Amino acid sequence: MHDIRVIRDDPEAFDAAMGRLGVGPVAADVLAVDERRRTAIAAAEAAQAERNAASKQVGAAKATGDEAEFERLRGLVATKKDEIARLEDEARAADAALRDMLLRLPNAPLGDVPDGADENDNVEIRRWGEPPSFGFKPKEHYELAAAQGLDFETAAKLSGARFVVLQGAVARVHRALAQFMLDVHTTENGLTETNTPVLVRDEAMLGTGQLPKFAEDSYQTTNGWWLIPTSEVTLTNTVREEILDEAALPIRMCAHSLCFRSEAGSAGKDTAGMLRQHQFEKVEMVSITHPEKSLDEHARMTRLAEHILERLGLAYRTVVLCTGDMGFGARKTHDIEVWLPGQDKYREISSVSVCGDFQARRMNARFRPEGGGKPEFVHTLNGSGLAVGRCLIAVLENGQQEDGSVVLPSVLVPYVGGTTRITANGELT
RNA sequence: GGAGAGGUGGCAGAGUGGUCGAAUGCGGCGGUCUUGAAAACCGUUGAGGGUGAAAGCCCUCCGGGGGUUCGAAUCCCCCUCUCUCCGCCA
The missing domain is CATH 1.10.287.40 (Serine-tRNA synthetase, tRNA binding domain)
Incomplete structure (x- = not known):
């Protein structure tokens, strides 16, 4: 606001x-x-x-x-x-x-945000890693023999389109990815692990900007709760209506949660595979900072997300979103796009935004300056670190072999019982 | 789901119709003392808004809305939120 x-x-x-x-x-x-x-x-x-x-x-x-x-x-x-x-x-x-x-008015873009109409006008600022070369035509994740545990038919029987059942190796690797991310963030990056509700009331959705304008993008229960589209909502709103001590800043949190999105208006986009689902898991990072520190924090948070991909050995590029591609609450957004061999392109796996005091005003989230004085609004930032489902896709596609098996990133080995690959039979070995 | 209690300033917690924006404590800030610090002591310290160049002036706020009254944090009604107990349950 x-x-x-x-x-x-x-x-x-x-x-x-x-x-x-x-x-x-x-x-x-x-x-x-x-x-x-x-x-x-x-x-x-x-x-x-x-x-x-x-x-x-x-x-x-x-x-x-x-x-x-x-x-x-x-x-x-x-x-x-x-x-x-x-x-x-x-x-x-x-x-x-x-x-x-x-x-209902969106946040104002920072001066260095490029003007543009859509994702084609985003500006690449970094690239890491080499997209792997294959001696064959790489497949998309849902075509891989090793990923036979991705079961869209059964999910459709249970819930309909845009849901997936994970079974066996892919379920284990999916879980391993989330654990790995949380471990890195909590033990190396200094983020406080947080587990929040996924059902929230109107005020929380209003605070981060999902309401009042985008009600149709989220699901609501019959008694009025909203299913969070990202734990940015809950993590950020932890400081709603608070007056924090300046010394408490920055507050850095991460959470692994389910996310729910109705994705209204995107029908027909990414219909195959588990790239775009109504329900997915994400490890989210949120920082509450002093107004003068938020830009540095934005750079830091972006690096944390990138670092996860580097540890997994996945090639990516980082772009600055242009004005036309930015979200409602952001002043500036970095998208991190991971290389997906099956699609032969980079696809978004993380979005890191600095919101200035836009959300803080909505939430009335303030801090008391050191030495007294009037409370001031904090700055808020959020970023995926990372989208777990999309990360699974990237791991499967980038590690795929001609025989349909998948070689896993070495950092995941401790998380999957010492195994190193998924066979073409869909088993960890 | 049933029953009850309660929402007061950064926090804790008094206050049941008349200078109450609100006692007291903690915390914060300033000072005295001290070589320095702590302790102790003294003083000070809410938020939002309107107006104004500023100083200042003014208005509102004791969960939200309505009512009673010359007058409400205090009484009544509705809503909302929190807590406790019982039941049910992962």
């Missing part, structure tokens, strides 16, 4: 920022509502001040026994009461209207 004062101070700059996202111009509309709100507040407060003054005189009149004056002032207070109620209603309505407008 944007600071209305920023829009007030420089509406042209704000419209320019929104314009880069293809939104607006909106400043004029926002400021009109803001003006209405401030006028209503001023009127209501003036009436309240009058009422307060009259109220005091009521007591005085009664004390001096001036019955006539007492009755007159009582009448005046009673009249003001109705006027105040009416003006307060107006002020409340205008305030709600302004808040609703602000809650």
Whole structure:
């Protein structure tokens, strides 16, 4: 959520920022509502001040026994009461209207974010590793003999399209990947392992920006809970309505969780395989930082995600998302794309965003500056570290052999009982 | 699912109709003392908003909304959240 004062101070700059996202111009509309709100507040407060003054005189009149004056002032207070109620209603309505407008506006991109329409305009900033060369045409993950434990038919029987059942070796490797990621993050990267609910209330979804605008992207239970589309929601909202000590920053967390997305509007995209599912697992990283530290933290977090791929020996490239490809709450986003031989292209496996104080304002998450002073909004960041299902895909495709077996990354060996590959029969050996 | 209790300032916790934005403690900040620190002592310390160049002035806030009253943190109603006990259950 944007600071209305920023829009007030420089509406042209704000419209320019929104314009880069293809939104607006909106400043004029926002400021009109803001003006209405401030006028209503001023009127209501003036009436309240009058009422307060009259109220005091009521007591005085009664004390001096001036019955006539007492009755007159009582009448005046009673009249003001109705006027105040009416003006307060107006002020409340205008305030709600302004808040609703602000809650639906996306975050402003940082100056160094490239302009662009879609993913084709993202800018590559790094590349690591060599895509493996095969003496045969590499297959996609769901075509591999070793991955016969990926069972889409059974999943369809249970749940429908865009679900998968993992059985045997692939299930074990999937679990191994999540464990490996968590171990690296907690023992080497200093993130605090956190396990959160996957069902949350409206406020949490509002805090990170899924609501009010993107309700159709998530699932909701009959009694009103939302299934989180990412544990960014729960990890970030842990500081909702908090005033933290500055010394407590940065707060760095990670969580392995289920994620649920209805993926409305993306029907027909990536329908084959387990690349895009309604339910998937992800290890998520979230940092709560001092405003001056968030950009450094963004670089750090990006490196942590990249490092996981390096340890797994998977080639990747890192891109800066252009304005047209960025998410609602981000000021800048790095996507890390892993090489998928079966598709012969890099595909997103992590997205690392710095949100500035955008989410903090929604959550009212603040910190008390060292040495006292007014609370300030914290900055929030989130990043996948990594998407577990997609990582499984990458491991399968990159490790595939001509006979349909798969050689596993050596770092996973301790996590899969000392085995090193999945045979063409779908067994760990 | 049943029954009950409760939501007060950064935290803990008083306050049941009249200067209560709110006792007290902790924490924070400033100071005295000390070679320095600790302890002790003194002072100070809520948040949001409107207006203003600023100083300042003003308004609101004791979970949210409504009501009673000249007057509500205190009484009544609705909502919401939390906790406790019982039941059920992984």
